[in-house]
Amino acid sequence: MKITLRVWRQKGPEDEGRMVEYRLDDVSPDMSFLEMLDVLNEKLILEGEDPIAFDHDCREGICGMCSLVINGTPHGPEKATTTCQLHMRKFKDGDVITVEPWRAKAFPVIKDLVVDRSAFDKIIEAGGYISAPTGSAPDAHSVPVPKPAADAAFEAAECIGCGACVAACPNGSAMLFTAAKVTHLGLLPQGQPERYDRVVKMVEAHDEAGFGGCTVTGECTAACPKGIPLDTITRLNRDYLAATAGRRKKTR
Amino acid sequence: MAVTGAVLVLYLVAHMLGNLKVFFGPEEINEYAAWLRTIGSPVLHHEWFLWIMRVVLLASLILHITMAAQLTARARRARPARYRHRAKVQGSYAARTMRWGGVIIALFVIYHVLDLTTGTVHPEYEHGDVYGNLAADFAPERWYVTLFYVLAVVAVGFHLRHGLVSAVQSLGLSSPQRARALHLAASAFVVVLVAGYLSVPFAVTVGLVD
Numbered sequence: 001m002k003i004t005l006r007v008w009r010q011k012g013p014e015d016e017g018r019m020v021e022y023r024l025d026d027v028s029p030d031m032s033f034l035e036m037l038d039v040l041n042e043k044l045i046l047e048g049e050d051p052i053a054f055d056h057d058c059r060e061g062i063c064g065m066c067s068l069v070i071n072g073t074p075h076g077p078e079k080a081t082t083t084c085q086l087h088m089r090k091f092k093d094g095d096v097i098t099v100e101p102w103r104a105k106a107f108p109v110i111k112d113l114v115v116d117r118s119a120f121d122k123i124i125e126a127g128g129y130i131s132a133p134t135g136s137a138p139d140a141h142s143v144p145v146p147k148p149a150a151d152a153a154f155e156a157a158e159c160i161g162c163g164a165c166v167a168a169c170p171n172g173s174a175m176l177f178t179a180a181k182v183t184h185l186g187l188l189p190q191g192q193p194e195r196y197d198r199v200v201k202m203v204e205a206h207d208e209a210g211f212g213g214c215t216v217t218g219e220c221t222a223a224c225p226k227g228i229p230l231d232t233i234t235r236l237n238r239d240y241l242a243a244t245a246g247r248r249k250k251t252r
Numbered sequence: 253m254a255v256t257g258a259v260l261v262l263y264l265v266a267h268m269l270g271n272l273k274v275f276f277g278p279e280e281i282n283e284y285a286a287w288l289r290t291i292g293s294p295v296l297h298h299e300w301f302l303w304i305m306r307v308v309l310l311a312s313l314i315l316h317i318t319m320a321a322q323l324t325a326r327a328r329r330a331r332p333a334r335y336r337h338r339a340k341v342q343g344s345y346a347a348r349t350m351r352w353g354g355v356i357i358a359l360f361v362i363y364h365v366l367d368l369t370t371g372t373v374h375p376e377y378e379h380g381d382v383y384g385n386l387a388a389d390f391a392p393e394r395w396y397v398t399l400f401y402v403l404a405v406v407a408v409g410f411h412l413r414h415g416l417v418s419a420v421q422s423l424g425l426s427s428p429q430r431a432r433a434l435h436l437a438a439s440a441f442v443v444v445l446v447a448g449y450l451s452v453p454f455a456v457t458v459g460l461v462d
Contacts, residue, residue, distance in 0.1 A: 006337075008336075069335060069337075071337060071339060072335060072337040072338045072339030073339040098336060098337035100335055100336060100337065103331055103333050103334065103335055104330055104331055105329060105330050105331065105332055106330070152428070170327065170348070171323065171326070171327035172327060172330030172331040173327075173330065210329065211330055212323075212326045212327040212329070212330030212331070213323045213326050213327070215323060215347075215350065215418065216347070216414070216417065216418040216421050216422070217343040217347040217348065218342070218343040218344070218347060219343050222342035222343065223342070230421075231421075231426065231427065231428045233421065234420075234421040234424055234425075234426045235424065236424075237421065237422055237423065237424040238423075238424025238425070239424070240424075241423065241424050242424075
């Protein structure tokens with residue numbers, strides 16, 4: 001396959017950045033998108049140029065490190081798939097592909113396609129924990145969890161924190177990520193003691209980090225590689241209203 | 253946004269139902285319009301109810317627009333660098349036209365008040381004669397006014413289609429089990445509301461109201 005890439009190159013946080021065009025003449029349709037970038041980088045290194053910086057780790061779609069806005073869509077054209085699991089057979093011979101980093105004030109570019117996602121860590125630090133006795137592990141059946149709650153919590157827990165929701169959102173909001181964490185912990189009995197405290201603290205951390213506000217456009221859930229449903233945000237709103245309306249003061 | 257929007261939606265329903273009085277002839281709708289000024293009497297003075305409602309509506313509208321502007325400003329701040337390549341959005345047409353649609357609706361509301369409340373831009377406005385004012389406003393030769401009304405009402409429909417679902421989600425009232433029902437209910441509500449509003453200019457155009 002012949003592929004033309006238009007890649008965002010930025011030397012560092014202070015650099016202005018620009019799109020640079022690269023041509024690859026021998027791309028295998030069986031390569032993953034990241035492997036295609038690896039091939040390009042080897043070529044660039046041989047030519048004495050600076051390779052393109054991009055984030056990646058497990059390359060099996062579960063770590064949340066890879067990113068890239070491919071042709072304007074976070075993680076590329078394939079639904080519910082991370083960039084590392086996207087294959088070149090999804091593109092046509094002769095395609096021109098635009099590759100950009102996540103764009104958000106809270107995700108500043110470090111270099112090329114790598115952005116700093118520590119804003120997510122701040123949100124997690126604010127409330128992504130439970131109080132539980134540590135030491136000996138409790139029996140698996142000591143705390144009963146209703147099956148529907150377990151299923152919904154698991155669905156939300158699939159969030160890998162990649163930030164595609166922010167990249168896709170026209171408002172630059174991270175509400176889907178925040179809601180996934182709030183839902184995951186708030187549905188389980190172990191998450192109840194901090195439930196109403198958590199939602200307020202995490203939303204505060206979200207707003208402080210400079211993310212935008214949610215207007216329920218649904219772009220996030222369409223781009224999410226794990227298919228986190230939009231309803232998690234409704235759940236967050238419900239808990240947030242309950243917490244701030246004073247009805248649950250006792251638990252705060 | 254959800255609460256102020258809900259106030260405005262309630263008004264839209266009442267306004268639409270009131271409009272339908274036109275199909276029962278001039279006496280009935282003109283009588284209805286006169287009755288609106290006497291609601292609450294004798295506790296409330298003449299037209300007081302109307303003015304209280306106008307103040308509530310205006311306050312809701314101003315708050316609604318202020319919050320929309322704040323959200324827009326926040327969105328701009330949250331993404332200072334734009335994408336060079338933006339894919340066709342996956343969300344609904346209604347969702348992505350909320351802001352400009354809202355601006356169009358606001359401009360329409362100003363025109364509408366000047367047209368049929370104060371009569372400033374109306375060709376032959378006569379206070380109290382709702383039936384006559386409607387018939388003159390949507391007369392076939394003034395097709396451009398009718399067209400503008402139709403476009404504005406359709407814009408309201410799109411705005412509400414996304415607004416209703418969003419409001420319910422903002423207030424945390426939806427659930428995965430009820431999501432489908434919510435979307436269907438919002439669509440049905442919008443279709444009925446838009447049809448109700450459009451029936452009046454349509455009736456004048458085809459000569460049903462003259």
